[in-house]
Amino acid sequence: MSVYSMTGYASAQHGASAEGAEAPVGNRRLGLEIRSVNSRFLDLSFRLPDELRAHEPALRALLTARLKRGKVEVRAAIESEDSNALPQPSPLLLQRLVSAQDTIQAWLPDARPLSVSDALRLCSANDADRNIDWSAVLPELAAQALDELLKARAREGERLATMLHDRLQQLRTLAQTATPLIPLLVEQQRQRFVERWKEAMALAEGSVAPEAAQDRALTEATAFAIRIDVAEEVTRMDSHLDEIERLLKKGGEIGKRLDFLIQELHREANTLGSKSAALELTRISVDMKVLIEQMREQVQNIE
Template identity: 90%
Template sequence: MSVYSMTGYASAQYGATAEGAEAPAGNRRLGLEIRSVNSRFLDLSFRLPDELRAHEPALRTLLTSRLKRGKVEVRAAIESEDGGALPQPSPQQLQRLVSAQDTIQAWLPNARPLSVSDALRLCSTGDGDRAQDWGSVLPALAGQALEAMVQARAREGERLADMLHDRLQQLRALAQTATPLIPQLVEQQRQRFVERWKEAMALAEGAVAPEAAQDRALTEATAFAIRIDVAEEVTRLDSHLVEIERLLKKGGEIGKRLDFLIQELHREANTLGSKSAALELTRISVDMKVLIEQMREQVQNIE
């Protein structure tokens, strides 16, 4: 299964100029756009003309069947193929408008007369079955646009997965670099404690038992080794990297789990830095946090 981004865009049109099709409402064209950006949940919004408002529930059902997360906006517009030319009311339409106006003014004498713009608007939308005509093609048009957007999200998701794989390899290399540094640091510190023990014995001139001084030095060296040991952090970090790789291979709805694992990676990198006893370990911790932050930004876009 693919990894899907929450970012995508697609559009589709249906009208007199569409190949092999003819607009159901004469010379008008239906255009539909779907835009999607990242969000914690699935957030749908619709901007539809009045003729299509009744079909919003069907569009919502279609989108929820394919999308799990993201802020998704659906826009639809009905345009005229003749470049916005004024409608040509028929004499019958005008007669009906005049008759309706006379009836209304007989009951409501203060009602204002119809203007030219009112007449044009009423004549252009007076065909009562237009909404039903558009509704017959809207589901197929929305399905076409939705499929195109899902494919766009899959392509973007593939790019994000490739970037995450690259960062995972870099993090694993840094962890492997940090692991052999710990025994070296412990041995260096043990040597320092032994030297300090010898200096203390020379200054004490027998006032302190050699065995007690040596035990104290070894105790301090052991405590230091425990304090700077990051083997546990490196092991947990590696297990998180393995789990992230598994999720990327599995695909599907993995964004929330990836976000949690990124938080855990950041925690282990912080702990490694707090235990740092050498400049090299500090540098490794900083480099890890930079890579993890880059991953966090991209994971926010994964469904």
């Protein structure tokens, strides 16, 4: 199953002049656009002309059946086949407008007369094409646009998955680099403790037994080794990386689980940094957190 991004765009037209498009209904063309961006939940919004308002529940059901997350906006527009054409009002309709105007001005003397643009707008509103039944056209058009949206989201999801795989490999490399540093740091610290105790013994002029001084140095070195041991953090990080790879391979609705795993990765990187006793480990921790933050930003876009 594919990894889907929540970002995408698709459009479809009915009655467009392009080759292979269906003929316009009456003298009208219907265009539909679907835009999608990331969101914690599925958030649908519709911008439809008045003629299509009654179809909003059907569109909502279609989208909720195939989309799980994202802020999705659906826009529809109905245009005349000739966008420059003016309505041709019949004499009867114009007579009705004049009669209505006379009645209104009789009750409201201050009412202004109808302008040409007012008359054209009112005639256009009463155009017979306004009563076209789009119930057979709109669902098919919406399904076509939704198919294209899912394809766009799949393409973007594939790009995100490729980026995440690259960051996962870099994190594994950093974790492998950190592991062998610990024994070296422990040995260096043990040598420092022994040297300091030798200096203290010299100042004490033999009042402290050499065996006791050495035992104390080794005890301090052991405590230091326990304090800076990051094996547990590296093991948990490897486990999280394995789970992220498994989810990316599985695909589907994985965004929320990936977000949780990214938080866990960040926690382990922070712990590793807090245990850092050398510049090398500090650098590794910082590099890890940079990579994890890059992953977190991209995971926010995965469904």
